[in-house]
Amino acid sequence: xxxxxxxxxxxxxxxxxxxxxxxxxxxxxxxxxxxxxxxxxxxxxxxxxxxxxxxxxxxxxxxxxxxxxxxxxxxxxxxxxxxxxxxxxxxxxxxxxxxxxxxxxxxxxxxxxxxxxxxxxxxxxxxxxxxxxxxxxxxxxxxxxxxxxxxxxxxxxxxxxxxxxxxxxxxxxxxxxxxxxxxxxxxxxxxxxxxxxxxxxxxxxxxxxxxxxxxxxxxxxxxxxxxxxxxxxxxxxxxxxxxxxx
Ligand code: ATP
Numbered sequence: 001x002x003x004x005x006x007x008x009x010x011x012x013x014x015x016x017x018x019x020x021x022x023x024x025x026x027x028x029x030x031x032x033x034x035x036x037x038x039x040x041x042x043x044x045x046x047x048x049x050x051x052x053x054x055x056x057x058x059x060x061x062x063x064x065x066x067x068x069x070x071x072x073x074x075x076x077x078x079x080x081x082x083x084x085x086x087x088x089x090x091x092x093x094x095x096x097x098x099x100x101x102x103x104x105x106x107x108x109x110x111x112x113x114x115x116x117x118x119x120x121x122x123x124x125x126x127x128x129x130x131x132x133x134x135x136x137x138x139x140x141x142x143x144x145x146x147x148x149x150x151x152x153x154x155x156x157x158x159x160x161x162x163x164x165x166x167x168x169x170x171x172x173x174x175x176x177x178x179x180x181x182x183x184x185x186x187x188x189x190x191x192x193x194x195x196x197x198x199x200x201x202x203x204x205x206x207x208x209x210x211x212x213x214x215x216x217x218x219x220x221x222x223x224x225x226x227x228x229x230x231x232x233x234x235x236x237x238x239x240x241x242x243x244x245x246x
Contacts, residue, residue, distance in 0.1 A: 002166060002169070002170055003027060003028045003029055003030065003169045003170060003173045004025045004029040004030070005029070005030045005031070005032065005162070005165050005166050005169050006024065006025075006029070006030070006031045006032075007031075007032055007033065007161075007162065007165075008031060008032070008033040009033065009035065010033055010035040010036075010037065010051075011031075011033045011035070011036055011037070011056065012036070012037050012038040013036060013038050013039050013040055013056075013125070014031050014032060014033060014036060014039075014056050014057060014058035014125055015040065015058050015112060015114060015123050015125035016038075016040075017031060017058070018031055018058040018060050018116075018123045018125075019114070019116050019117075019123055022060060022116050022119050022121050024060075025060075026062070027062055027173075028059065028060065028061055028062065028169065028172060028173035028176070029059070029060050029169070030057060030058060030059040030060065030165055030168070030169040030172075031057070031058055031060075032055060032056060032057040032058070032161060032162075032165040033056050034051065034052050034053070034054065034055065034056070034157050034158070034161055035049070035051040035052065035056075036049040036054075036056035036127070037049060039056060039127055040112060040125075041110050041112055042110075042112055042238070043238060047110055047112075047127050048136075048137075048140045048142060048145070050129075050132045050136050052157055052158070053129075053130060053131045053132045053136070053147070053157050054127060054128060054129050054130050054131075054132060054147070054157060055126075055127070055128045055130060055157065055160070055161045055164055055165065056125075056127050057125070057126045057127070057128070057164075057165050057168060058123050058124065058125040058126070059123070059124045059126075059168065059169055059172045060116075060121055060122070060123055061121065061122045061123075061124065061172065061176050062120070062121055063120060063121070063122055063176070063180055064115070064120040064121075064122070065113070065114070065115035065122040066180065067179055067180060067183070067184075067218075068113050068114075068115070068122065068234075069098065069113075069217070069218045069219070069233060069234035070179060070183060070184040070217060070218035071113045071122065071124060071176065071179060072098050072099040072111050072112075072113045072124075072218070072234060073095075073097075073098050073099055073184060073187070073191060073214070073218045073234070074175060074176070074179050074184065074187055075099060075111045075113065075124050075126060075172065076095045076098070076099035076100070076101055076109075076111055076191075077095065077187055077190055077191055077194065078168060078171040078172060078175065079101050079109050079111070079126055079128065079168065080093040080094075080095065080101055080194055081171070082164060082167045082168050082171060083101075083108075083128070083148075083164075085167065086160065086163065086164060086167065087148065087153050087154075087155070091103055091148065091151065091153050092104065093108070093194070094194050094195070094196040095191065095194045095195050095196065096195075096196055096197060096239070096242050097195055097197045097202075097211070097214065097220045097234075097239055098218065098220070098234035098239075099111040099234070101128075102196060102242070103146050103148065103151055104146065104151055105196075105242070105243075106144050106145060106146035106243075107129075107142075107144055107145050107146065107243070108128065108129050108145075108146055108147070108148065109126060109127060109128040109129065110126075110127050111124070111125065111126050111127075112124075112125040113125070124172060126168065128164070129145060129146065129147035129148070130147055130148055130149065130155040130156075130157045130160060130161075131147055131148065131149040131155050131156065131157050132147040132149070132150070133147075133149070133150065134150050144243040175187075183216050183217065184214075184215075184216050184217060184218045185216040188214065188216065191214055192213070192214060195214060196242055197211040197220065197239065197241070197242065198211050198212070198213065198214075199211065199212075200241060200242070201241045202220070202222060202239045202240065202241045203239070203240045203241050204232065204238065204239050204240065205238075207222075207224050207225070207227075207230065208224070208225050209222040209223050209224040209225050209227075209230070210222065210223045211239075212229065215231060218234060219231040219232055219233055219234075220232040220239065
């Protein structure tokens with residue numbers, strides 16, 4: 001049986017709604033809307049909304065947030081796979097470590113995984129740009145953002161939101177227990193194949209170097225300039241070097 005998926009006409013943030021209603025259902029469940037008014041990203045950043053033109057989604061997992069960074073990487077991979085299935089033969093999607101989903105080098109989807117305070121539950125929030133025209137991102141000052149429609153992919157938010165939300169929920173319900181049991185190792189080959197950073201220059205607050213690999217905990221291995229190999233944790237850094245020049 002499929003995991004429950006609820007639709008809201010509007011939400012400030014689906015992560016905030018899920019954290020305020022952690023027992024809306026048991027097991028794995030999800031909530032989504034096409035109208036999110038105060039979306040959030042990592043490190044306190046905002047996620048820009050466009051009513052009726054994008055999917056704003058949160059899955060609730062009934063486990064403590066032991067593997068938050070790796071869950072974010074897994075979610076990015078599952079978003080790529082769900083979109084490739086839905087829009088077959090498939091848009092050319094890549095992943096910018098840790099979990100930005102890129103379409104033609106621009107940001108199509110963002111992910112924010114969080115614990116639920118005081119509860120052994122984790123939320124995994126995903127925003128996917130479906131049909132915004134380029135003007136929406138220009139007006140929001142987001143030159144590195146893209147939607148499927150901007151690249152000529154026939155997305156229809158009203159038609160596609162529910163099946164995408166269901167596919168993501170089923171995939172997370174299937175894969176998250178494996179992640180909890182075995183860590184990120186089973187996903188590494190698929191992740192590496194999609195990861196646009198590997199072999200390229202990256203910079204972050206405090207350093208710069210060449211990205212070498214991703215490890216079984218989801219950390220990015222970097223040959224730091226003038227130094228040895230460092231492992232970057234997802235919660236600490238925002239890696240630059242893919243959107244525009246270093
Ligand atoms: P980075 O994009 O530098 O890797 P991040 O992974 O920490 O940062 P997220 O938490 O995924 O960022 O998303 C927030 C950032 O994404 C914002 O700072 C903004 O640059 C960009 N952004 C905000 N809204 C959108 C959107 N609808 N589509 C694409 N990008 C967006």
